[in-house]
Every structure is written in structure tokens, then in C-alpha cells.
Amino acid sequence: MSFAEVHRENYRRQANAYGIDADFVSEMVDGFYTKVRNDPELGPIFDQVIQDQWAVHLVKMKQFWRAIALKTGEYHGRPMPAHLKLKNVTKEHFTIWLRLFDENLDEVAPSPEAKAFFKDRARNIARSLMMGMFYDPDEDLGARP
Numbered sequence: 001m002s003f004a005e006v007h008r009e010n011y012r013r014q015a016n017a018y019g020i021d022a023d024f025v026s027e028m029v030d031g032f033y034t035k036v037r038n039d040p041e042l043g044p045i046f047d048q049v050i051q052d053q054w055a056v057h058l059v060k061m062k063q064f065w066r067a068i069a070l071k072t073g074e075y076h077g078r079p080m081p082a083h084l085k086l087k088n089v090t091k092e093h094f095t096i097w098l099r100l101f102d103e104n105l106d107e108v109a110p111s112p113e114a115k116a117f118f119k120d121r122a123r124n125i126a127r128s129l130m131m132g133m134f135y136d137p138d139e140d141l142g143a144r145p
């Protein structure tokens with residue numbers, strides 16, 4: 001086994017010890033997007049893009065979170081361009097997104113460690129998406145000399 005394989009193996013074992021496995025990821029993703037779809041602000045934004053492809057989106061999001069939490073290597077997408085094209089999304093929408101994400105974890109997480117793990121990852125990714133979507137360095141750099 002290579003060093004990388006040993007690392008992935010240990011990472012997965014630790015996640016499993018926290019109660020994080022594929023079944024939990026599936027439950028977490030289903031629960032979260034049920035909240036999203038029922039939210040008066042976020043629901044319409046997602047529906048507008050995803051339309052009748054919710055089953056496809058949920059499969060993708062389960063792959064995404066398994067890739068992060070279980071190092072399965074299943075997700076090779078690029079989240080930034082997918083969000084940059086959502087022109088009607090605001091910072092306030094991100095606040096709602098994260099609140100619903102945390103709320104869902106409070107309901108379904110198998111352990112405090114699992115809860116902290118996913119809240120932390122989601123917040124970090126939200127921050128990086130927000131940087132890409134809402135920060136324009138040229139505003140601070142001023143006009144070109």
C-alpha cells in the first residue's frame with residue numbers, strides 16, 4: 001500500500017469512528033436538500049436551475065460529500081463555475097444555506113465530531129465560493145495606471 005492509500009484508509013477509519021459512512025452522508029444530503037427545497041428563498045433558486053433533475057443533483061452531492069468525508073475520489077466536478085453562473089444568488093442566501101445545513105446536522109449527525117466535521121467543511125467551502133462570487137479585487141486595486 002502506498003503512503004496515500006494508508007492515509008486514505010486511516011482517514012476513513014477515523015470518519016467511521018465518528019459515525020460517518022455512506023449511509024449517513026446519504027441521509028444528511030437528503031435531509032439538507034429537503035430543507036432547501038422547502039425554503040421560500042433558496043427553494044426557487046435551486047428549482048430554477050435543477051428543474052426536474054433533483055435525483056441527478058442529489059446523487060452528485062452525495063458523491064461530493066463522500067469524496068470529502070471518506071476520500072472516495074468520486075467527485076471531479078468544479079463547484080466554482082457552477083456557482084459563478086448563479087447571478088441572482090446573494091450573500092444573504094449563503095447565510096440561509098449555512099443555517100439550514102447546520103440545522104440539518106443538529107438533527108441527524110451521529111456524533112458531535114461528525115457534526116463539527118461537516119459544519120467546518122461546509123463553512124470553508126461557502127467562504128471560498130463567496131470570495132469567488134462577491135469579491136472583485138479590481139474594486140480595491142482601483143483603475144489601471
Ligand code: HEM
Nearest residue numbers: 045046049064077078079082089093094097121122125126
Ligand atoms: C446560497 C448558496 C448556494 C446556492 C444557491 C447553491 C446552488 C447550487 C445550484 C443551483 C447548483 C446546481 C448547478 C448546476 O447544476 O448547474 C449547485 C451545485 C453545487 N453546489 Fe451549490 N449552492 C450554494 C452553496 C453551496 C455550498 C456552500 C456548497 C459546498 C459546501 C455547494 C456545493 C455544490 C456542489 C459540489 C455542486 C455541484 C457542482 C458540479 O460539479 O456541477 N453549494 N449549487
